[in-house]
Amino acid sequence: MPWTHNLQHKPGDCMEPTKVQSEGGLNVTLTIRLLMHGKEVGSIIGKKGETVKKMREESGARINISEGNCPERIVTITGPTDTIFKAFAMIAYKFEEDIINSMSNSPATSKPPVTLRLVVPASQCGSLIGKGGSKIKEMRESTGAQVQVAGDMLPNSTERAVTISGTPEAIIQCVKQICVVMLESPPKGATIPYRPKPASTPVIFSGGQAYTIQGQYAIPHPDQLTKLHQLAMQQTPFTPLGQTTPAFPGLDASPPASTHELTIPNDLIGCIIGRQGTKINEIRQMSGAQIKIANAMEGSSERQITITGTPANISLAQYLINARLTSEVTGMGTL
Known part of the structure; x- marks a missing residue:
């Protein structure tokens, strides 16, 4: 049987070149992944998919967009290097066109740069940064683009985001x-490739509307969650944000505070506290609950966490703590 020269691309081998041996030497095919917000993806797809179809035809690259109703989507560009550069050029110029269009309606005078986020295996980020940051500095100076490599890996993956901003050129x-x-x-x-998660809980209620947290933003959530909200309203007097008068005459508008206690294994408490308390402060801020972590008791392998606040604050704080534990445990691979 003749030896096949085409080494097939395996899923997860992001950025790894596929070598295709041809009569004229070596032709290198690359796969580059981009992380985009829903609005950016909409701009790339265009009406009835016309924009992305044109990009595929004119660049010769394969352009795939991840499915799902996620706030973030992955755009994968695969092909010989020259087709990838053409596809990137078309995307960068499209984003610049969007910026110019949005500026025609605003009083802003300086044009913001075009920004793209690449998703790169963490094992390659060291080479991108170079010894003492020499490589990334050289890139910034020779191209005029701003390049930032994220310090942390993207959730449940071994990839990092690399943000490039500047002119399309x-x-x-x-x-x-x-x-x-x-x-x-x-x-x-x-x-382990990064896969954006669909918009899901944690949930925040405000002014009769349910919101989910995505990064630093609160996004209105589908209606099934307002049922939870109605239940919460039946239990406690509820005042929409910004309204100072009590919701019920003669009653204090703020719901009574209650307390809930959790015990967490000592070896997992670090992931809840975070570096210099960053994670626990984030959970306090997002949930609105007071959270106290007891000191380690001699001979005990667990730590006590006391959460104080309204029932909604407490359930949100519990959710955020559990989410931290889950990501820590799955990240370690074994429990």
Whole structure:
């Protein structure tokens, strides 16, 4: 049986070049992944998919967009390097066009830069940054683009976000340099690709509307959650935000505070507290609850957490604490 020259692309081998042996030498195919917000994806797809169809035809690259009703989507661009650069150029110019259009309705005078977020296996980020930051500095200086490599990995993955911003021309030059680094230093070990999660709880209620938290933003949530909200309203007097008069005459508008206690294993308490208390402060801020963590007791392998606030505050704080524990445990792979 003749030896096949085409090494197939395995799922998860992001950025790893597929080598296709041809008569004329080596032709390198790359896969680059981009992280985009829903609005940006809508701009790339265009009416009835016309924009993305045109981009595919004119660049020659394969452009796939992840499914789902997620606030973030992954756009995968695959093809020989020259087709990838064409596709990137078209995306960068499209985003610039969107910025110009949005500015025609606003009084802003300075034009914001075009920004793209690449998703790169963490094992390749060291090569992108270079010794003491030398490589990333060289990229910034030679292309004029701003390049930032995220310090943390994206949730439940071994990938990091690399943000590039500048003029479309600067971005294209920068992507070319990044591709060269990717080809010179393939990923080490298996890559767990980042998959954006659908909009889901935690939920916040305000003014009769349910919201979910996505990053730093609260996004209106589908109606089934307002049922929870109605239940919460039956239990406690409820005042919409911004309304200072009591919801019921003669009653204090703020719901009575209650207390809930949790016990957490000592070895997991760190992921809830975070570096210098950043995570616990975030949970306090998002939930609106007071959270106290007891000191470690001698001979005990657990720590007590006391949560004080309204029932809604407490359930949100519990949800956020459980979410931290789940991501920590799944991240470790074993419990």
